[in-house]
Amino acid sequence: MDTVGFEERFETQKSGEHMSFLASQMLSAKMMVYNRVQNQTKAIVEEYEDVAIEEALRIHVKTLDWLDRLPTIMLLANAIMSHTQVIVICIYWLVLLVQGTLVAAIIPISFIIFALLQYKRPDMTYWLWVVCYTQMSMFLKFIFQLPIFCVATLGSSHSDVYVYSFQPDPYCLSANAKTSLIRFDQLLGVTKASSNSEVVRLLIGDVICLVAVAIHIIALRRKGVWYVSEHHDDPYCKEK
16 A cells, blocks of 8 residues: 555545545544654654665554554544534533523633633633633632522622622521522522532533643643644744
8 A cells, every 4th residue: 555545536526526524524524634644754764864765655654554553433522522612612612501690601702702812712711711710610610519608689689789798597488488580699600509400510510621622722732723823834923
């Protein structure tokens, strides 16, 4: 199996007019692994010159054979790992749509006004801020479940103004209290849960977001752009 034939098959597959989105993503993942192997082979050839050229080409062809037999699940995993930023953004927006709180809206808004405007992607500082903010929101939601904290009406049991308070406040509402208006604590997102299952419901969205960001950080580290982004070596950016 030669390199030229391998690339020609890729070009033939790319020229298909009715390729599905999933098939195109798997093809991109396959080509990404192929390019990585090709770059590694070139590095070996440049380092050892004529001494190891024959051995490097033998390993390269063997690797291409392995790539051609790569299972679909591995191609799907590579396609996912090459789009982790999009996945993170979609998950944060999905959590916002489900929860509909101000706390959950901060990071999705930051994606629009900052992250998506960065070339080629947000740097390490932004993602560390996302992690810290998500952890802080989880901490506030969890710590507010302690019995000492409560939501109370302001000055009267019939008042429609609600504030955060401490026990023992005679105007503290029970966790199951029903009100005709949306309370500010429910709008903010730091509210009292009436049961253990509701605590899980409050925190599960943040946990999923943290896992997604962790996977994205792993992908950036593997690509080598966690500490230094590609734009540092981009001649277009240097001209600017």
